[in-house]
Amino acid sequence: MPTTPNAQRPTPNTPTPQHLNTSTPLREEALQLGISLTSLPHHVAVIMDGNGRWAKKKGLGRLLGHREGYKTLRGVLLAASELGIRYLTVYAFSAENWRRPAEEVAGLMKLIETAARDELRLMHKNNVRVQVAGRMDEVPEGLRRALEHGIETTKDNTGITFTLAVNYGGRAEIVDAVKSIVASGVPVEQITEESISAHLYNPAQPDPDLMIRTAGEMRWSNFLIWQSAYCELVVTDVTWPEFGPNDLLQAVAVYQRRTRKFGATV
Numbered sequence: 001m002p003t004t005p006n007a008q009r010p011t012p013n014t015p016t017p018q019h020l021n022t023s024t025p026l027r028e029e030a031l032q033l034g035i036s037l038t039s040l041p042h043h044v045a046v047i048m049d050g051n052g053r054w055a056k057k058k059g060l061g062r063l064l065g066h067r068e069g070y071k072t073l074r075g076v077l078l079a080a081s082e083l084g085i086r087y088l089t090v091y092a093f094s095a096e097n098w099r100r101p102a103e104e105v106a107g108l109m110k111l112i113e114t115a116a117r118d119e120l121r122l123m124h125k126n127n128v129r130v131q132v133a134g135r136m137d138e139v140p141e142g143l144r145r146a147l148e149h150g151i152e153t154t155k156d157n158t159g160i161t162f163t164l165a166v167n168y169g170g171r172a173e174i175v176d177a178v179k180s181i182v183a184s185g186v187p188v189e190q191i192t193e194e195s196i197s198a199h200l201y202n203p204a205q206p207d208p209d210l211m212i213r214t215a216g217e218m219r220w221s222n223f224l225i226w227q228s229a230y231c232e233l234v235v236t237d238v239t240w241p242e243f244g245p246n247d248l249l250q251a252v253a254v255y256q257r258r259t260r261k262f263g264a265t266v
C-alpha cells in the first residue's frame, strides 16, 4: 500500500488580524467581482516579468522598466495585505539572471537595495513581516545588510509575510536542502517529502496556492519548483509595470473558479 503522498504542505492556521474584518474600497471591489474573502489563496507567488518589454514599448531603457516594476510591487504588496492574503512571495532576481549584461545586473542590485531601505518604514507601519529566499551569501554586501535589517526590524509583525526571492533558484534551493539534510546526519530512511520541505529556505511557510506570472510566458523559470507542485498557475499578458491591484483581484477570481484536486477525485 503506498503511503499518502504529501501533495501539499499543510497551511498553518494563522489567525486573521482584526483589521481584516473591516471594509475597504478594495475589499468591496473584490466582493463585487464575486471573490470570497474567506477562501482567499493563503499564499500567492508572483513571477514579476515583462519590465524589459514594457520599457521597450515606451522607448525607454530596461532599467527604467525595472524601476517602474518596483513601484508596481509597492502597490501590489499593500493591496494583497489589505485584501487579507497571508503570504506574498515575489521573484525579484533569479539565480540565472546573473547571465544578463553587467550593467543591468548592477542596476538591479542597486535598485533592490534602495527599495529595501526606502520601503522599510512603510512595510513596518503596515505590519508586514519581511523574509527572503535565495543564496544571500552571493549577493552584494550592501544589499544583504539591507535585507537582513528589514527581516530583523519586522520579525515580530503579524500582518502579511512578504518574501523577496533574490538570487533565488528552485533547483539551487533543493540542492541546498539536500546539503543541509546530509550535514545534519539524517538517516536515509528518515528522508521524506516532509523532511525535504523542512530544509527549504523558509520551512515555516505554507506552499503557494496561486502563482501569477505576468507578461505571458507559460513557464516557471525555476521559481519555487518544489513548493508549487500543486499550486494554481495564472498567466496574464499584462506586463509587470502595468499590473495593478485590479489585476491581482482578477487572478484571485480565476483561482477561486478552479477545482483543486491534489490527485484525488472530487
Ligand code: IPE
Pocket (backbone or CB within 6 Å): 048, 049, 050, 051, 052, 053, 054, 092, 093, 094, 097, 108, 215
Ligand atoms: C522581469 O522583467 C524582471 C527580472 C527578471 C529581474 P524582465 O527584465 O525579464 O523583462 P522582459 O522579460 O525582458 O520583458
Ligand code: IPE
Pocket (backbone or CB within 6 Å): 047, 048, 049, 050, 091, 092, 093, 094, 097, 217, 219, 221
Ligand atoms: C523570471 O523572469 C525571473 C524574475 C522574474 C526575477 P525571466 O525573465 O528571468 O525568465 P525567463 O528568462 O524568460 O525564463
Ligand code: MG
Pocket (backbone or CB within 6 Å): 049, 050, 051
Ligand atoms: Mg523576462
